[in-house]
Amino acid sequence: MSVDSIRVSQKEPQVSTDMLQRMYELMWMMRQLDRRAVALQRQGRLGTYAPLEGQEAAQIGSALALRVQDFVFPSYREHAVAYVHGMPLKRILLYWNGRYDGAMPPEGVNLFPVSVPIATQIPHAAGAALAAKLRGLDQIAVTYFGDGATSEGDFHEAMNFAAVMELPLVFFCQNNGYAISLPSRKQTKVQRIAEKATAYGMEGVTVDGNDVIAVYLAMREAVAKAASGGGPTLIEAVTYRMGSHTTADDASRYRDASEVEMWKARDPILRAENALRERGAFSEEWVTQVRKHAEEIVTEAILDMQSEPPVTLDQLFDHVYRDMPKELAIQKQEALSRQAKGESVRG
Amino acid sequence: MSTSIGKRLLTGNKALAEAIALEMERDDHVFVMGEDVGVYGGIFGATEGLFAKFGAERVRDTPISETGFIGAAIGAAAEGMRPIVELMFVDFFGVCMDQIYNHMAKIHYMSGGHVKLPMVLMTAVGGGYSDAAQHSQTLYATFAHMPGLKVVAPATPYDLKGMMIAAIRDDNPVIFMFHKTLQGLGWMDQLDYSIGVVPEGSYTVPLGQAKVVREGTDVTIVGIQMMMHRAVEAAKQLEAEGIQAEVIDLRSLVPLDKETILDSVRKTHRLLVVDEDYLSYGMTAEIAAVVAQEALYDLEVPIARLAVPDVPIPYSRPLEQAIIPSVEAIFTAARQLVQM
Ligand SMILES: Cc1ncc(C[n+]2csc(CCOP(=O)(O)OP(=O)(O)O)c2C)c(N)n1
Ligand SMILES: [Mg+2]
Numbered sequence: 001m002s003v004d005s006i007r008v009s010q011k012e013p014q015v016s017t018d019m020l021q022r023m024y025e026l027m028w029m030m031r032q033l034d035r036r037a038v039a040l041q042r043q044g045r046l047g048t049y050a051p052l053e054g055q056e057a058a059q060i061g062s063a064l065a066l067r068v069q070d071f072v073f074p075s076y077r078e079h080a081v082a083y084v085h086g087m088p089l090k091r092i093l094l095y096w097n098g099r100y101d102g103a104m105p106p107e108g109v110n111l112f113p114v115s116v117p118i119a120t121q122i123p124h125a126a127g128a129a130l131a132a133k134l135r136g137l138d139q140i141a142v143t144y145f146g147d148g149a150t151s152e153g154d155f156h157e158a159m160n161f162a163a164v165m166e167l168p169l170v171f172f173c174q175n176n177g178y179a180i181s182l183p184s185r186k187q188t189k190v191q192r193i194a195e196k197a198t199a200y201g202m203e204g205v206t207v208d209g210n211d212v213i214a215v216y217l218a219m220r221e222a223v224a225k226a227a228s229g230g231g232p233t234l235i236e237a238v239t240y241r242m243g244s245h246t247t248a249d250d251a252s253r254y255r256d257a258s259e260v261e262m263w264k265a266r267d268p269i270l271r272a273e274n275a276l277r278e279r280g281a282f283s284e285e286w287v288t289q290v291r292k293h294a295e296e297i298v299t300e301a302i303l304d305m306q307s308e309p310p311v312t313l314d315q316l317f318d319h320v321y322r323d324m325p326k327e328l329a330i331q332k333q334e335a336l337s338r339q340a341k342g343e344s345v346r347g
Numbered sequence: 348m349s350t351s352i353g354k355r356l357l358t359g360n361k362a363l364a365e366a367i368a369l370e371m372e373r374d375d376h377v378f379v380m381g382e383d384v385g386v387y388g389g390i391f392g393a394t395e396g397l398f399a400k401f402g403a404e405r406v407r408d409t410p411i412s413e414t415g416f417i418g419a420a421i422g423a424a425a426e427g428m429r430p431i432v433e434l435m436f437v438d439f440f441g442v443c444m445d446q447i448y449n450h451m452a453k454i455h456y457m458s459g460g461h462v463k464l465p466m467v468l469m470t471a472v473g474g475g476y477s478d479a480a481q482h483s484q485t486l487y488a489t490f491a492h493m494p495g496l497k498v499v500a501p502a503t504p505y506d507l508k509g510m511m512i513a514a515i516r517d518d519n520p521v522i523f524m525f526h527k528t529l530q531g532l533g534w535m536d537q538l539d540y541s542i543g544v545v546p547e548g549s550y551t552v553p554l555g556q557a558k559v560v561r562e563g564t565d566v567t568i569v570g571i572q573m574m575m576h577r578a579v580e581a582a583k584q585l586e587a588e589g590i591q592a593e594v595i596d597l598r599s600l601v602p603l604d605k606e607t608i609l610d611s612v613r614k615t616h617r618l619l620v621v622d623e624d625y626l627s628y629g630m631t632a633e634i635a636a637v638v639a640q641e642a643l644y645d646l647e648v649p650i651a652r653l654a655v656p657d658v659p660i661p662y663s664r665p666l667e668q669a670i671i672p673s674v675e676a677i678f679t680a681a682r683q684l685v686q687m
Contacts, residue, residue, distance in 0.1 A: 047477040047662055098477065098663030116481040117439055118411050151410035152442060179411055181387040187410050248534055254386050311663045316670065320658050331626070331656045339669070 006192075006206045006238060009213035009275075017281045021290075023064065023212045024272045027056035029294035030080040031269065033089060034243075036298055037079075037096060041247040045306070046096040050077045054210075054242030057268030058174045059144075060084055061215030062237070065223055066142060071110040071132070073125035073143040075118075077174075081144060085111055089301035097305060100315055110139075119145055119152035122171070126158045129167035129232075140168040140226040148179025150193055159234065163200040168226040170219065171197075171234040174209060176241040177263075181254040197234040209237030210268040213275065240266070313339055357545040358531025360392030362504035363469075366511035367394065367431060369549045371401055374429060377515055378405040380416050381433030390435055391471045391530045413443035417468065421450050424466040429515060434470040437524065438481050440489070451520045452495035467514045469523040472500070473573060473623060475671055476528060476535055479662035487571065487622070488629040490522045491600035498600040499554050500524040502572045504531075504543035506598060509552030517554060526572040540576045555602035559611065563591035566617040566681050569608060569634055571597040574621040574672060581677035590685050600630060608634060609642050616647040617684045621672050626654040648687040651680050 009015075015023075034053050040046045052059060055077070063084035066072070072085050079092050086109035095102025095114065105111040112128075115121035125143035132139040149155050150173060162169045173193050177184055190196065197204025203225075207218040215237055222233035240263040244251040251260075276282035317324065317332040324332070357365065371377045379394055385408040388395035398406045409416040413434060420430040434440065440447060447468065454462050474483025491498045497519050501510045507525060514521040531541035560575065561582050568578040575596040582592035593611050597604070612618050618638055620631040631652035638650060653672040661667050 047479070047664070098479075098661065098666070116479065117441060120442070148411040151412040151415075153412070153414055154442065179382075180390070181383045181385070182408050182410070186408060311666055313666070313669060316656070316658050316661055316666055327627075328657055331658075335656060335669075 006208050007214050007218055008208045009211050009217065014217060015213050017276070017279050019064075020213065020272065020276055020279070021281060021286075023057075023060055023216070024269070024276060025290050025294065026060045026064075026080070026084060027212065027269050027272060028290060029297060030056050030060065030083060032294050032298045033079070033092075033301070036302060037093065038243070038247060040093075040302070041096075046093070047098055048246050048248050049096050050246045051243035052077050052079055054240045054263065054268070055174055055176055056080055057212035057271070058209035058215055058237040058239045061212040062142075062172055062219040062235070065216050065219035067223070067227075068108070069110065069137070069139045070223070071112070071125070071128045071139060071141045073112045073121040073128065073141060074114055075121060075145050075149070076114050076116055077146070078144045082111055085109060087111055089297065090304040093301055093305040094308065097308075099308065099311065100319065101308075119149035119154040121145065122149070122155050122158040123161070125169060126162045126165075126167055129162065129169040129226075130165060132168060133165075138227065140170065140223060142170045142172055142223075144172050144174065146179060147173060147175040147177070147184045147187055147193060148182065149173070150196060151187055159197070159200045159202065159232075162232040163202045166229070166231040168229070169232040170222045170226055171232060172219070173234065173236045174239055175236050176239050178241055178245070178251075178255070180245045180249065183255075192236060194234055194236040202232055202234055204234040204236065206236045206238060209239030210266050210271055212268060212272050239268070354544055355547060356542050357504045357508075358392075359504050359507050359525065359541050360389075360395055360530040360532060362508040362543075362545045363393045363511055363525060363530075364388070364395045364397060365545070366508040367515070368397060368400060370512055370515045371397070371405060373549070376427065376429045377431065378407070378428065379431045379433070380407045380409050380420060382409060382411055382435050384408060384433050389433060391525070391527050392532055393433060393469060393471075393525060393530070413439060414446055417443050417446040418450065420466050420468070421446065421454065421464060424464040424520075425454070425462050429465045431467045431469060431515065434468060436482055437470040437472045437486050438484050440470075440486065447496075447522075448493055452493045455519070456495055463518050464520045465518045467511075467521045467523050469511075469525065471527050472524045473526040473528060474660045474667060475573065477662060477664045477667060480659035483660040483667070485524070485572070485622075485624045487524070487600055487624045488633070490524075491630065491633075495520070496601060497521045497554055498524070499598065500526070500571050500600060501552075501598055502526065502529060502575050502596055503540065504545045506552050508545055509550050510554060510598070512549060513551040513554050516551065521554065524572075529572060538576075552598075555599045555604055557598055557604035557607040558596045559593060559607065560596045561592065561594040563593035563615065565591045565615055565685050566619060567593045567595060567608070567611040567615045568619045568621060568677065568681055569595045569597060570621040571600070571630070572623065574623050574677075577672065577674045578621055578677050580674040581681060584674070584678050585681055588682065590682060592681055597630075603633070603637075605637050605641070608638065612638055612642050613645045616645055618646065619651045619653065619677070619681050619684055621677055622652075622654040623671055624654060625657055626652065627657050629654055648684055651684055653677060653680050
């Protein structure tokens, strides 16, 4: 496979203008949220945060192709996927604020908690897909991970497992060029991560991850295939992490500004704007409205997050087990009574 | 040994990197592998400057394949090299534990002593900076529990350097834990303890020797890494109340220096053990058991333990601060022991 086999969107529109406008709106909104989140972290109002800037098309294009009932297993960078799949912005922010609500999707939103150890969510998705198959549900599983994750055993074992079991599953890899400081070319010797599918007898597809339409179409196809018993697909979305790995990182330590500039020219939002202009569907009036709306929604979510009551000590103990062991109940009582006496809490 | 006792100050991470550099210069069998250990210098700075000095051959960035590179270090050690591998956070042991528990720890034994593994697995431990349940553990006991591994956890720049050199020269596999907040990194809370006097030349601090870092007669407080530093702070406050606390820095979990602990308890007759690991089945239990077995009749009051309750480390800052033993908690517990 060569780089030119990367799929891009076709000339003839396969996506309605309404849909393209919605994609643009979502991408714009998530970029605002992302930038505000980075700023909030700097002010000490959020914990360490993983920015997604540059990956909006890969995340939103793919998530829009999912059906409500499909089960998503994300890594730590998929805030836009979470939002499109039904997680309210406020809860996304609450997660990074260390709140349990942030890990709880509303009823009916099938979103697994964020996984921090690399690639570990991939076998979970395979298990969910297996369960859906066993239960005869019209549900597929989708797992998101990075280029770096494809070096872990968990990725390879889950790929093989899913292929052998013919599971309704989509492996969605955002190849954003880096795993912290390690460029993708030092992560793997293959040109395209999608090639790795071959070893498992699975279809692998590479798509231009900054082309929201191309991502959407590739994902829609893979979802339909999985849902109709056609088995798993590996999709590689080639994109770029514009920001640092997390707010604890400084990407200028290991990559050139010129590289970042080059990718700026391929900005997914700009690309969507151009596509809309070609269709005559991008007016100043419309975009002003879109931006104003996004600003309002994001600001409201931040205010909502900030007005949450402080965390309480009970939360520390209540979710460790379904039913609390006696010894832990004692530790909890001791902690609460120490707190009541104004002392700090410890075992 | 050319040790010049100067007054040069280094952060924890620079002391560690210097130790590795000195050994790499001395012995070309020593090399480093891990994620982001090259140009980046390690996420917690443990390999800062090494890539520039020794190049990509000897300071190797690896793909994200912990089982792969830790397993490879075992093979390379068996073949006569002295690899140092970095597991970025101890929490990620999960993806590579078979290599650590079943191979690194056991191959020497199962080969009848025929295959030796002179390797160091260094890893970042500890919380207190809002990095959540899968990034903030110390897991001291998890590693100390397994026969066949030496497990050390130095707390000062001086010891980080001296114990790293000792670990590299040791013919056993060594788990070398460094505490993130004691590395002296710019993006973390700045703690005075993360900077200290470090001599320029090469020197070793033996593995398996605890250190009395503050002498006292009324109560013994045993801790390691951050908890030891907090115990020293608490001891200063206790002194203001007329209580003389003796503080022991364990430094090594395996081998465990029982003598230093027992000697101290025989003098003070009171023991408080403090740990940043989970309470149950942890280091506090081990030390309490050792003292109960060997010095029970020297104790005037029951042993006290302070540790993280049996819950995962919370991401929320206030909750996290509430469960990691604080200076104040140590002070209160020690005072209670003396006033009992
Ligand atoms: C098992 C494990 N090893 C190492 C890490 C440290 N780590 C966190 S993110 C990361 C890079 C991941 O890169 P990639 O999979 O490309 O995802 P991206 O961050 O680019 O989205 C590493 C090595 C981890 N979280 N888990
Ligand atoms: Mg990546």
